[in-house]
Amino acid sequence: xxxxxxxxxxxxxxxxxxxxxxxxxxxxxxxxxxxxxxxxxxxxxxxxxxxxxxxxxxxxxxxxxxxxxxxxxxxxxxxxxxxxxxxxxxxxxxxxxxxxxxxxxxxxxxxxxxxx
Amino acid sequence: xxxxxxxxxxxxxxxxxxxxxxxxxxxxxxxxxxxxxxxxxxxxxxxxxxxxxxxxxxxxxxxxxxxxxxxxxxxxxxxxxxxxxxxxxxxxxxxxxxxxxxxxxxxxxxxxxxxxxxxxxxxxxxxxxxxxxxxxxxxxxxxxxxxxxxxxxxxxxxxxxxxxxxxxxxxxxxxxxxxxxxxxxxxxxxxxxxxxxxxxxxxxxxxxxxxxxxxxxxxxxxxxxxxxxxxxxxxxxxxxxxxxxxxxxxxxxxxxxxxxxxxxxxxxxxxxxxxxxxxxxxxxxxxxxxxxxxxxxxxxxxxxxxxxxxxxxxxxxxxxxxxxxxxxxxxxxxxxxxxxxxxxxxxxxxxxxxxxxxxxxxxxxxxxxxxxxxxxxxxxxxxxxxxxxxxxxxxxxxxxxxxxxxxxxxxxxxxxxxxxxxxxxxxxxxxxxxxxxxxxxxxxxxxxxxxxxxxxxxxxx
Numbered sequence: 045x046x047x048x049x050x051x052x053x054x055x056x057x058x059x060x061x062x063x064x065x066x067x068x069x070x071x072x073x074x075x076x077x078x079x080x081x082x083x084x085x086x087x088x089x090x091x092x093x094x095x096x097x098x099x100x101x102x103x104x105x106x107x108x109x110x111x112x113x114x115x116x117x118x119x120x121x122x123x124x125x126x127x128x129x130x131x132x133x134x135x136x137x138x139x140x141x142x143x144x145x146x147x148x149x150x151x152x153x154x155x156x157x158x159x160x
Numbered sequence: 161x162x163x164x165x166x167x168x169x170x171x172x173x174x175x176x177x178x179x180x181x182x183x184x185x186x187x188x189x190x191x192x193x194x195x196x197x198x199x200x201x202x203x204x205x206x207x208x209x210x211x212x213x214x215x216x217x218x219x220x221x222x223x224x225x226x227x228x229x230x231x232x233x234x235x236x237x238x239x240x241x242x243x244x245x246x247x248x249x250x251x252x253x254x255x256x257x258x259x260x261x262x263x264x265x266x267x268x269x270x271x272x273x274x275x276x277x278x279x280x281x282x283x284x285x286x287x288x289x290x291x292x293x294x295x296x297x298x299x300x301x302x303x304x305x306x307x308x309x310x311x312x313x314x315x316x317x318x319x320x321x322x323x324x325x326x327x328x329x330x331x332x333x334x335x336x337x338x339x340x341x342x343x344x345x346x347x348x349x350x351x352x353x354x355x356x357x358x359x360x361x362x363x364x365x366x367x368x369x370x371x372x373x374x375x376x377x378x379x380x381x382x383x384x385x386x387x388x389x390x391x392x393x394x395x396x397x398x399x400x401x402x403x404x405x406x407x408x409x410x411x412x413x414x415x416x417x418x419x420x421x422x423x424x425x426x427x428x429x430x431x432x433x434x435x436x437x438x439x440x441x442x443x444x445x446x447x448x449x450x451x452x453x454x455x456x457x458x459x460x461x462x463x464x465x466x467x468x469x470x471x472x473x474x475x476x477x478x479x480x481x482x483x484x485x486x487x488x489x490x491x492x493x494x495x496x497x498x499x500x501x502x503x504x505x506x507x508x509x510x511x512x513x514x515x516x517x518x519x520x521x522x523x524x525x526x527x528x529x530x531x532x533x534x535x536x537x538x539x540x541x542x543x544x545x546x547x548x549x550x551x552x553x554x555x556x557x558x559x560x561x562x563x564x565x566x567x568x569x570x571x572x573x574x575x576x577x578x579x580x581x582x583x584x585x586x587x588x589x590x591x592x593x594x595x596x597x598x599x600x601x602x603x604x605x606x607x608x609x610x611x612x613x614x615x616x617x618x619x620x621x
Contacts, residue, residue: 071184072191089212090185091173095220098180118194120187
């Protein structure tokens with residue numbers, strides 16, 4: 045059976061890595077953070093979210109930290125995830141790869157503005 | 161409500177994913193449902209979820225990796241079996257077909273085996289071959305039929321694969337209940353077992369079509385679920401069980417004496433082997449009143465041996481008294497001699513020391529096979545537990561026959577323990593499991609192996 049690969053990094057996985065760049069988050073917080081950082085364009089469903097989390101865990105790009113409650117939400121214990129240094133590295137190289145992809149677009153003036 | 165629907169939809173995911181993240185996925189659903197109230201947010205939520213299912217369910221199946229599927233199914237506990245889940249995804253159709261055929265074959269074989277075991281136990285209680293009369297001795301008054309239904313005893317056909325009718329089942333269960341209450345050594349447990357039998361019957365647990373052997377095994381299982389007593393068994397016999405057995409008649413005794421004389425009391429070989437190793441092939445433990453002298457003479461002729469080999473590979477059992485008598489030669493002091501058939505009394509010790517006997521401190525080897533039964537197994541078990549002998553050969557047959565036999569009808573009976581002997585060894589005896597040898601070799605090779613062991617032991621001295 046094919047092995048799920050993170051090369052190239054799927055955009056969901058990339059967004060999850062980015063969402064964890066600031067702080068440790070649980071699943072729902074990751075989903076909200078991803079929605080926020082993509083202006084609501086990417087709303088990760090449970091299946092996509094947790095299968096990506098599973099793959100990222102297996103590749104050691106993220107790690108699980110002690111489960112705890114989120115005071116802002118219901119009193120349920122939640123699994124929190126943390127970005128590892130390997131995960132940070134892979135997110136950075138993905139960002140650079142995307143930037144490289146965009147460079148020709150920018151030079152050809154296809155992109156409006158130069159915010160990338 | 162909507163959470164329940166989503167929980168159902170989650171079942172579309174492979175079980176491995178559900179086990180790892182099913183609860184988290186539900187939690188995420190609850191969080192979103194709580195935060196996204198109102199018609200449009202709810203609609204968007206459900207559209208997201210359905211889209212997510214459509215994308216991720218196929219992907220989860222495609223990417224299911226067997227290497228990661230292996231997992232502990234339960235926490236390992238000392239002494240309890242541990243199972244590993246190897247593959248919990250949908251198997252291939254070919255595998256399903258193969259599994260189906262294999263299951264059918266195994267179920268078929270199992271039911272055949274159950275019939276065989278049931279009949280076997282029935283035959284075992286009568287004890288085989290030349291010892292038929294002897295066996296009556298150690299059943300003593302046990303063969304008195306109890307709870308007998310005279311009218312019903314005859315209309316049961318002898319064919320073994322005929323399914324039992326309801327009346328027959330009822331009769332067997334009633335008989336079992338009466339016998340349990342009347343004879344079982346622990347009255348409170350007997351009551352619980354009787355209740356369990358009746359409850360199972362009421363629940364229709366006994367209603368599937370089955371033959372006598374299977375039915376006997378089923379009832380045995382139901383009783384042992386209450387209390388795991390391996391000496392308690394309900395057995396089925398193909399051949400009709402004798403109506404009244406009141407002990408041996410004078411004719412039986414005369415016949416038995418003749419048979420024992422003709423067979424040298426089943427002391428088949430009494431020899432000194434090379435290296436001064438005594439060899440005794442004994443095929444039963446006959447009645448002491450008939451064969452005591454033969455036994456004494458045999459042991460006397462081996463008295464000068466430096467090591468002893470008891471060959472019990474063809475020993476079908478016999479009288480506990482003879483077992484204890486033979487063992488008496490192997491100790492220089494009275495040794496507690498465990499016998500599951502009798503209460504512990506002052507007779508539960510060997511008659512050691514035997515005057516003039518020189519074998520008490522000599523190495524002893526006992527040859528065993530899967531056909532070593534009952535009294536033969538008692539000899540093996542006790543000597544092994546007392547660390548007095550090295551058992552060489554195969555695991556023994558596993559027939560303790562410690563229960564007293566009670567007839568229920570022509571084909572059904574029960575072995576019921578009526579004694580509370582003390583087993584000082586703190587381990588279950590050989591009932592149904594047999595005695596494991598210390599040196600496991602094929603029965604056919606056991607003599608050569610034991611000879612070598614004895615020779616090398618004697619050389620070291």
